Amino acid sequence: MACGLLSRRVASSLRPCLGLTATGYRQVSQTAANIVEEAEFDGPCMKTEVPGPISRSLSKQLEKVQNVIQVNFFCDYEESRGNYLVDVDGNRMLDVYTQIASIPIGYNHPALTKVMADPSNLGTFVNRPALGMLPPGKFPEKLFDGLMSVAPKGFSRVQTMACGSCANENAYKSIFIWYRNKQRGTSQPTPEEERTSVINQVPGCPDLTLLSFMGGFHGRTLGCLATTHTKAIQKLDVPSFDWPIAPYPKLKYPLDQFERENAQEEARCLEEVEDLIEKWGKKGRPVAGIVIEPIQAEGGDNHASFDFFRKLRGIAKKHGSAFLVDEVQTGGGSTGKFWAHQHWGLDDPADMVSFSKKMLTGGYFYKDDFQADKPFRIFNTWLGDHTKNMFLTEVIKVIRTENLLEEVKKSGKVMLQGLYDLQAKYPHLLSRARGIGTFCAVDVRDEATRNDLILKARNKGVVLGGCGNQSIRFRPALVFKERHAHLFLDIFNDAIAELK
Ligand code: PSZ
Numbered sequence: 001m002a003c004g005l006l007s008r009r010v011a012s013s014l015r016p017c018l019g020l021t022a023t024g025y026r027q028v029s030q031t032a033a034n035i036v037e038e039a040e041f042d043g044p045c046m047k048t049e050v051p052g053p054i055s056r057s058l059s060k061q062l063e064k065v066q067n068v069i070q071v072n073f074f075c076d077y078e079e080s081r082g083n084y085l086v087d088v089d090g091n092r093m094l095d096v097y098t099q100i101a102s103i104p105i106g107y108n109h110p111a112l113t114k115v116m117a118d119p120s121n122l123g124t125f126v127n128r129p130a131l132g133m134l135p136p137g138k139f140p141e142k143l144f145d146g147l148m149s150v151a152p153k154g155f156s157r158v159q160t161m162a163c164g165s166c167a168n169e170n171a172y173k174s175i176f177i178w179y180r181n182k183q184r185g186t187s188q189p190t191p192e193e194e195r196t197s198v199i200n201q202v203p204g205c206p207d208l209t210l211l212s213f214m215g216g217f218h219g220r221t222l223g224c225l226a227t228t229h230t231k232a233i234q235k236l237d238v239p240s241f242d243w244p245i246a247p248y249p250k251l252k253y254p255l256d257q258f259e260r261e262n263a264q265e266e267a268r269c270l271e272e273v274e275d276l277i278e279k280w281g282k283k284g285r286p287v288a289g290i291v292i293e294p295i296q297a298e299g300g301d302n303h304a305s306f307d308f309f310r311k312l313r314g315i316a317k318k319h320g321s322a323f324l325v326d327e328v329q330t331g332g333g334s335t336g337k338f339w340a341h342q343h344w345g346l347d348d349p350a351d352m353v354s355f356s357k358k359m360l361t362g363g364y365f366y367k368d369d370f371q372a373d374k375p376f377r378i379f380n381t382w383l384g385d386h387t388k389n390m391f392l393t394e395v396i397k398v399i400r401t402e403n404l405l406e407e408v409k410k411s412g413k414v415m416l417q418g419l420y421d422l423q424a425k426y427p428h429l430l431s432r433a434r435g436i437g438t439f440c441a442v443d444v445r446d447e448a449t450r451n452d453l454i455l456k457a458r459n460k461g462v463v464l465g466g467c468g469n470q471s472i473r474f475r476p477a478l479v480f481k482e483r484h485a486h487l488f489l490d491i492f493n494d495a496i497a498e499l500k
Contacts, residue, residue, distance in 0.1 A: 040082035040106075043487060044461025045092040052089025080107035083477060083484050085463055093458065096488055097465040101297070101329050101475035104358040104395045105404070109479075111394045124387055131160065131383040139386055146393035147363070152339045154349025155365035160384030164328035164356035165219030170378050171352050171364045172223050172289070175322040176208050177377060178370050179288035182320070187373040208288040209241070209280055211273065211321070213248040215299030215468075218291055218326050227291055230299045230468075244276040244287060248296055249304045253432040266308040270315065277319045289322035289351075290315075294340035297329040300468020301441030303434055306344040313346055322370070324352040332358030333399055333478050336409040336437035343436065358478075360395065361388035404478040411485045412437035415474060418489035426496055432471075438485075440474045441467065449499060456495040462488055 051059070051073040058074045079086040083106055085095040095103070105111070115121060129136055147158050159174075161167040181187045189197075189204070197204025212218065212227035219225065220234060226241040228234060249266045252258035277287045292312065296302040316323035330340035332355070337343055341350060352370060356362035361384045372378045399405065412435065419433035419442050432443040444450035447470050454464045454472060467473040476484065 041084045041092060044084070044094050044491070045090075046459065046461050047091055048089045050087060050089070050091055050093070050458050052087065052091060054088040058088065077107065082106040082108075083480055091461070093461045093463045094484060094488060094491070095463045096474050096476045096480070097463045098475050098477050100357070100465060101334065102357040103477050104332055104360070105398050105402075106477045106479040109395075109398065111398050112391050115390055115394055121387075121390065124390065128382060129386060130381050131386060132379050136386055139389070142386070142389040142393050146389055146396055147359075147361070150338050150396055151365050152342060152349065152353055154367065155353065156368055157371060158363055158365050159378060160361045160363040160389065161356075161380075162382060162384060163219075163362045164326075164354070165221040165224045165362075166380075167328065167354040167356055167362040167364050168218045168224045168227075168291070168324075168326060169221050171324055171354050171366070172210055172227075172291070174352070174364075174366060174370045174372060174378055175210065175289035175324065176206070177372060178322060179208055179286070180206055181373065207285045209243040209285050211244045211246060211276060211280075211287045211290045213246050213292055213296070215248045215296045215302055216291070216293055216326075217296070217298035218293075219328075244280050246273045246276055248292075248299075248302055249308060251303060251305075253434060262305070266304060266311075269304075270308065270311050273312065274315055274319075277315070277321060281319070287319065287321045289324055291324045291326055293326045293328075294330045294335075294343075295436070295439060297473065298467055300471050301434065301439075301473050302468070303436075309341065309344045310346060313344075313348060313350065316351075317348060322351040324354065324364075325350045326354050328354055328356045328362075329475075330439065331355040333405050333408060334358070334437050334439045334475065336405055336412060338399075338405065340436070340439070358395075360392045361385060399478060402479070407481055408437045408478055411476075411480050411482045412440065414482050414485035415440050415488070418485065418492075422489070422493060422496065425493075429496060429499060435474070438474060438476050438480055441471045443471050446470055453495055453499060456498055457492055460491050460495055462491045462495070 055073040059068045059071055062068050062071065074088040076086045076088050076090075083094055084092050085107065086092045116125070124136055124138070131139065143158065147160070151158065159170065161170055193204040195204065196202060210227055212229065214229050216227060217230045218227045220228065222238070222240075225235060225238060226243055229245055247269045249262070249269045251262045251265065255262065273290070280287050290312065292309075294309070313323050325341045327339055327341065331353070332338070335343065339353065341353065349367075352364050352366045354362075354364040363384060415438055416433065416435050419430075419435075419440060423430040423433050423442060429445050429449065430442050434441055444453055450466055450470050450472060454466055457464050464472050465475065
C-alpha cells in the first residue's frame with residue numbers, strides 16, 4: 001500500500017528513541033503489543049519538555065504578528081505518522097486528541113499521500129474552483145463515491161462548505177428559508193419583503209428563532225455563536241440573537257445506578273423544550289428549528305439517552321420545527337457508527353445533519369424540502385474545497401477496507417473499561433467515565449488538576465484535550481487500535497500517579 005517515498009521515510013524515522021519508551025511504563029492494562037506496522041511507530045519518544053526549545057523560539061517569532069497564547073507546540077507533519085504526532089523538537093507523542101477530533105485515519109496515511117502524489121490530481125490541487133459555479137468534472141463522481149456513500153438514512157442531498165461553522169451557518173439559513181416558504185405558502189416574496197430584507201428589517205428579515213441547548217457548541221460565526229452556550233470567552237462582547245435556550249440533561253453516573261433520576265431529568269428538559277416552543281410561538285417569534293449535538297463535546301462530553309433524542313425529534317416534528325443534528329465532532333466513525341445519531345434508532349430521520357472535522361470538508365446533508373428554491377440563496381465563493389472531497393473519498397475507502405468502525409468498537413471498549421478501572425483506582429481524582437466507541441471522556445477533580453494532568457500526560461508522550469470545566473475528552477483517530485488504547489492507559493495511569 002505504501003508508496004516508495006513513505007516507506008523510505010518510515011525506515012529513517014524509526015530511529016532509536018533516547019527518551020522514554022513504551023516498555024518503560026508501568027502496566028495497568030494488558031501489555032501493549034509491540035507491533036510495528038508499516039507507517040507507524042512503536043510508541044512515544046520524548047526528548048524535551050513540551051513545548052521544547054524550538055517550539056518556544058517559533059512562538060516568539062509568531063508572536064510578533066499573531067496571538068500565540070493558544071499555540072501548544074509546533075509540529076513536524078512530515079515526520080508524524082499514524083497515531084503519532086511529532087513536534088519540531090523531535091518529540092513523538094501518541095495523539096489521543098487529533099487536532100480536536102479532526103484527523104480521521106492518522107497522520108500521513110499512504111492512501112492520502114497517494115492522492116497528493118498522483119500527477120493527474122495536480123490541477124485540482126493547484127487551482128481552487130468556485131464550486132457553485134465552476135465545479136471540476138470530477139466533482140459529482142467524488143460526491144457520490146465519497147460523501148453520498150455515507151449519507152445517513154433519509155438524506156438525498158448534500159451541500160459542502162468550508163468548515164463546521166460555515167456548515168451550520170448555512171444549515172440555519174436553509175431552515176429559515178424553508179420555514180418562511182411554509183408560512184407564506186409560496187417561495188415568492190412580496191416587494192416589501194425584498195425591500196426590508198436589505199436593511200435588516202421585518203418582514204424581509206423575519207423574527208424567526210432557532211432553539212439550542214445550554215452547553216451546546218455549534219461554531220463561532222455570528223449565527224452559530226447565538227446557539228453556542230459553552231464559555232464566556234467564546235461569546236463575550238459580541239452582539240447576538242435572543243433565541244430560546246433549553247436545558248440539556250445533566251446525567252448522573254454510573255448510569256445504571258441512576259436510571260430513574262436520569263429519566264426524570266430528561267423528561268424535565270423535554271418538557272422545557274416544548275414549553276419554550278409554545279411560548280416563543282405565542283410571542284410571534286416561532287422556533288423554526290432545533291439544533292443539537294448527539295454528545296455535547298466542547299461543552300463537556302455530555303450525553304443523553306437515545307430515547308431522549310427520539311422524543312426530541314418527535315417534538316420538533318409535532319411543532320413544525322426543523323431538526324438539525326450537529327455531527328461536526330461526533331460524525332465520521334469514532335462512536336463505532338459512521339454517524340452518532342444512527343445509534344438512536346429514529347423512525348423519522350432528522351431534517352439535516354451537519355459535519356466537518358474528520359469528514360475533512362464541512363457541509364450538511366438535507367432532505368429534499370430544504371433545497372433552496374432559487375440560485376444564490378445558499379452560496380459563497382468556494383462552497384467547500386474539492387480537494388477535501390478527494391481525500392474524503394479515500395478516507396471512506398480506508399474505513400471500509402480496514403474495517404475501522406469495528407476497530408473503533410474494540411479499542412473503545414478497552415478505553416472505557418480502562419477508564420472505569422482508573423476511576424476505581426483513583427476515586428478522589430477521577431469520576432464519570434463515559435463514552436461510545438472511542439468517543440470517551442472522564443471528569444477530573446477540578447479544573448486546575450485537569451489542566452495539570454493534561455500537561456503531565458503530554459510530557460510523557462500522550463496528547464489529550466480538555467472539554468467543559470473539568471473533563472478530559474479522548475478523540476483518537478479511527479486507526480487507534482486496542483494496543484494503542486492499552487499504551488495510552490498505561491501512560492495515563494503514570495501521569496495520574498504523579499498528581500498530588
Ligand atoms: O474553540 C473552538 O473554536 C472549538 S473547540 C471545539 C470545536 C471548536 N469544535 C468545532 C465544532 C463542533 O465541535 C461542533 C459540534 N459544531 C460546530 C463546530 C464548529 O466547527 P469549526 O471549528 O470547523 O467552525
